[in-house]
Amino acid sequence: MFSLLDTLKMGAGIAAGLMLYHLYAVAIGYPSAAREARAGYIMLAEKTTAEAKAAEMERQRDAAAEATEEHRKRLKAAEASEQAARDTLEIEIQSYELQLSEKNRACAVTAADRQWLLRH
Numbered sequence: 323m324f325s326l327l328d329t330l331k332m333g334a335g336i337a338a339g340l341m342l343y344h345l346y347a348v349a350i351g352y353p354s355a356a357r358e359a360r361a362g363y364i365m366l367a368e369k370t371t372a373e374a375k376a377a378e379m380e381r382q383r384d385a386a387a388e389a390t391e392e393h394r395k396r397l398k399a400a401e402a403s404e405q406a407a408r409d410t411l412e413i414e415i416q417s418y419e420l421q422l423s424e425k426n427r428a429c430a431v432t433a434a435d436r437q438w439l440l441r442h
Contacts, residue, residue, distance in 0.1 A: 324332075
């Protein structure tokens with residue numbers, strides 16, 4: 323059916339075809355290797371994205387904790403300032419009442435004074 327020469331020609335043709343396919347695959351990359359590389363890249367990209375999200379959430383948590391602590395400090399300072407103002411006012415009132423009592427005077431609010439204050 324086929325002679326020896328025809329068989330050699332077909333073998334050379336197949337070998338040449340395989341060699342061309344191999345050169346083509348090497349030039350553009352094997353499809354299976356490209357799929358594997360893309361799969362690895364996707365996993366790496368997803369991992370990087372997850373790490374970035376975790377880092378951002380941690381940064382936001384730290385910023386919120388810092389803001390809360392700063393607010394707590396300011397509130398404490400404001401309360402201390404308010405208490406100091408109340409104490410100062412009480413001391414001034416006692417001082418003024420003491421001065422009035424030393425002069426035998428009083429500063430009493432009468433009902434008429436209260437009515438006047440309510441109207442105005």
